[in-house]
Amino acid sequence: MATCSLNDLLGLQSPLEGALQEAESQEERERLVLEYLEKVNGRAAGLRAPDFSPGLEWLNTDGSLSLYRALSGKLVVLDFFTYCCINCMHILPNLHALEKRYSDTDGLVIIGVHSAKFPNEKVLDNIKSAVLRYNISHPVVNDADATLWQELQVSCWPTLVLLGPQGNLLFSLVGEGHKENLFLFSSMALKFYKERQEIKEHRIPLRLYKDSLPPSPLLFPGKVVADPSGDTLVISDTGHHRILVVSKDGQILHTIGGRGSGWKDGGFSECLFNSPQGVAIRGNTIYVADTENHLIRKVNLDTLTVSTVAGTSNQGVDKEGGAQGEQQPISSPWDVAFGAPGVLWIAMAGTHQIWALLLEEGTLPRGSLLAAGTCIRFAGSGNEENRNNSYPHKAGFAQPSGLAVCSADPWNCLFVADSESSCIRSVSLTEGAVKHVVGGERDPMDLFAFGDIDGKGINVKLQHPLGVSWSHKEGILYVADSYNHKIKTVDPKSKSCVTLAGTGTAGNVPGPSFTDTSFNEPGGLCAAEDGRLLYVADTNNHQIKVLDLETKMVSVLPVFSAESADVVDSALPLRINNPKLPKSTPNVRLAPLSVSPGRTLHYSLDLKLPAGAKLTEGAPSFWFLFTEGHDWLLTGQKTYGEIGTLTKPSQIEVTLPLQFPSADPELRVGVCVYYCTEGTLCMMKSVSFLQPLHTSTRDTSGSSTAPLLLSYAF
Structure with a gap:
């Protein structure tokens, strides 16, 4: 034929x-x-x-x-x-x-x-x-x-x-x-x-x-930002069409939207978003790039309300702007970032430009006085190009998708993840010049210069980066190199780029080191203000991963609903620092056990979930050991472990020291379980087992003949 x-x-x-x-x-x-x-x-x-x-x-x-x-x-x-x-x-x-x-x-x-x-x-x-x-x-x-x-x-x-x-x-x-x-x-x-x-x-x-999609606390999270105080995170839970405000431990403090996609202002329980991406928080105000609604939304954490501040909900084709926010059509905003003074920067992916929303009266570089509420193009001709220029309107971007403001000298600029040109660009906040940092190619029309090569300047090759975050403490830029499934660092002074974390292959393994850890198209990231933690929106894994830049350890942030804000540490389950349980945690007191120095105790966890419930992937359940005033009991012990399945009970061993500094100590076993039932959020439940130990003069050293059962039904 x-x-x-x-x-x-x-x-x-x-x-x-x-x-x-x-x-x-x-x-x-x-x-x-x-x-x-x-x-x-x-x-x-x-x-x-x-x-x-x-x-x-x-x-x-x-x-x-x-x-x-x-x-x-x-x-x-x-x-x-x-x-x-x-x-x-x-x-x-x-x-x-x-x-x-x-x-x-x-x-x-x-x-x-x-x-x-x-x-x-x-x-x-x-x-x-x-x-x-x-x-x-x-x-x-x-x-x-x-x-x-x-x-x-x-x-x-x-x-x-x-x-x-x-x-x-x-x-x-x-x-x-x-x-x-x-x-x-x-x-x-x-x-x-x-x-x-x-x-x-x-x-x-x-x-x-x-x-075939299983229930998940998060669904394709696009971006994550940390409050400067370090107490809360804001997550764009893109696939669930909602914004989550969570504690640094992962407990949901506010759920904003999420009853399906749409456009509706109002209270947190009635408002609607459509695949939101970028978020920026300052004080009790959050701005949201409501991407598929073609809107910028404002979240007020004091009044618990959402309002629209820019866009008409129809995809705009205007490449100039200048109208008041709610009268100005915009196109697929992908990220937002606060600038000073009183400017919200917008990565306008749909028109391949950088826009500004004036939160108060002011001027932009090389611009005239603008009224508060003005939404206007700042950089980019609107042509899909990788074109740098001293004049911002003559520069060209290719689907800018990530923003990071750096106010430090000598840069004072806006860093841009220009995804379709696979490069990182900068926009001067002094005179507006658009410059190349790393990646891409010299030919402004070449949008196929991608790869996975560390190095300097134009020799660097990225693949569709979607997120950037500036570290004030380290003076470096973190990059979500999305299609390479890696996190990279860029030194803007030397224009050098190196891989920080990720194997380069899509996966979901929080490995023992940064280079052993795998991601799947991470879309956003945020460096905490103190410079220790890096939060990554691991989009296709439906997770927020936490990279400890000091210990080089990786964990998954458990996102859950709980009655108490007194929850376990954010770095669990891969490491535990000063673990705590919710105040409402039930305590199971076990029968006193007669022991002698040197004996090994064996425990077996027998846990039962509600009918139809399953352990939540991405928020691994775990057990840990702790004491009150008897820390010597835990010297040299393995003090925590994951609960990967309920069909094979977790085994816990405790070898008692040869000398007891004090008589009759108490050993405690804490258990945190994350589980989901179809159509619900991931729930965190906990239980504490208290084991009184009585010292014995009779020699009972060696292992017990059978494990002691720790049984509980959630």
Whole structure:
């Protein structure tokens, strides 16, 4: 069967597009499309699309699909996309709306054809995460080698190709902003082919990948910031469409939104977000980049309310700005950062620019006096480029996704993670000049200069970095090198870049050292004010990882709801410092045990969860030993351990010292369990076992013959 490319279709479709622009009514537009279909249908035999290559990986289906078998008799919309592309994200709402209007039984099927830009995007597991993150419910094929892309001669992301019921090429829509024509072409094509009885109503066998997603306290967390006081963290729980304010130990203090996606201001329990990303906190105020709502939101922790301060909820195309916040349309804000005085900086990924929201009256570098509330472009022409320039409006960015303000001399700048150019840039807060720091390439049009190479300046290669954080204490920049699954450091003075943590392979192993630890597309990070801890939003692992920069240890922040704020230390479960249990923890007093110096005690934990509950992945449960006034008991002991499963009870051993400095001590065993039931948050429950020990003059040294059972039902 002969096939053709989009270039063969161009000569037919171009006159139609010109005529549609001149049409004065919807009726005329529909007539023009039907006349076009008559013409193109007559050439159907010569305008056939190639079929999907055999052996490709499919998602959201029961198996592979064929244009000329399973999809025969359907109007097929091919969406050529790559999941890093902001423009591809912009058309997803249009595709969702089209799916809502026309189902497969109506004769329309959408197929996502994933054609990767970055090597990391060719991996099926990473595409799975994107399908979940963007709530894609139509079939997706991993065309990792871009075979269909090349056969059809597709030239850019996104591209939509509409096929008729015989696999014949009908229309092509390149780029975003074609919703009206997408619906017009689809509705007229269905009408045209239904009248010819060529549309079939059979169902396409779907098996949505999202149905296999287990419950999790976090879902694709995008960004994390620490309050300067160090007491709280703010997490954009992007997949749950909410903002969480948690203690440094992980206890949820405020849940803001999360009842589904949408736009609604008001109290914390009634407000709605849509895939929020960047967050910035100052005092009792949080600003949020509400990405897919195209809004900047303000969270007031005093009044427990959310309000909109910039954006109209419609995706903006304005690349200049200057209106008051709520009258100014904006496009996919991805990160926010506080500047001084009174400026909120915005990484406007959708228009490839850096914007500013004036929180109070003031001026921007090289600018005039602006009224409070003004939302305006500061840097970036709006062209997707890696172009540096002394004049900020002439510079070009490529999907800026992470911001960090550095007020220290000599920089006084805004560091930018410019994701699509795979480099780190700086924007002077004195004169506005945009400069290169590391990564990318000298050619401003080359957006394919990526890799995983440490070094200096232009020799550094990153892969789609999404987050940056400035360490005031160390004077270095931390970078979430997202598609390399690494955390790196950049010294802006020497322009040197080195890997701090991560194996370079996607995974979820909090290893014994930074280089043994694995991440999965970390999207944001934040250095604590004291410089000791680095918090990482490990996005595809649905976790916040904590890197202790002094001990070089890594832990997972357990995110949980609890009745008491008096919780265990944040670095658990991989290390324990001064562990504490909630005040409400039940205490189980065991029968006194007669012991002699040198004896080894064996305990076995027998724990029971509520029916249907499971231990929470990513917040490992654990036990630990402690005493009150008898620390000598624990000298040389293993004082904590993880509880990985309930089917194989955890074993605890305590070898008593040869000398007892005091008589009748008490040994305590603390247990913290994180578990989830379907549809709930991860809950933390705890129990404490108290074991009185009575010294004995009789020689009972050596191991006990059977373990002592520590049993409790949560």
